[in-house]
Amino acid sequence: MQKLTTALKLPLLTLLSSVFLVSCSTPMKEISITTIEEPRPQIVLPTVDQFNARMVEFIIVTPNNIEEIYKRLEDGDKQVALFALTPDGYQNISLNMADIIKLIEQQKSIIAAYKHYYEEEN
Numbered sequence: 001m002q003k004l005t006t007a008l009k010l011p012l013l014t015l016l017s018s019v020f021l022v023s024c025s026t027p028m029k030e031i032s033i034t035t036i037e038e039p040r041p042q043i044v045l046p047t048v049d050q051f052n053a054r055m056v057e058f059i060i061v062t063p064n065n066i067e068e069i070y071k072r073l074e075d076g077d078k079q080v081a082l083f084a085l086t087p088d089g090y091q092n093i094s095l096n097m098a099d100i101i102k103l104i105e106q107q108k109s110i111i112a113a114y115k116h117y118y119e120e121e122n
Helices: 002-025 066-075 088-120
Strands: none
Touching: none
């Protein structure tokens, strides 16, 4: 069994060394690198829905007209529920709406910039 492994070592070594020698002797191919500029893909953005505000009626309730307001609301076959805001609360609602509008305008300008960037080449 020992002789068999020694007998296999010599042909294997000869085969491996000949493969390495032959691979080193083959001429190397020259590699050529070319750059192809591809156009930017078109940006596809959905159109923005139009905002149509619904009519909201504000009723000012004071101690002087509260009875009249209750009567007018009850005569319209509606359940009466009044929501009240403090002056600071009303101011905060107004400022929140202004912030929302500002953020929407910023988003619109970002989208317009993307659209201009990608469609500039055309």
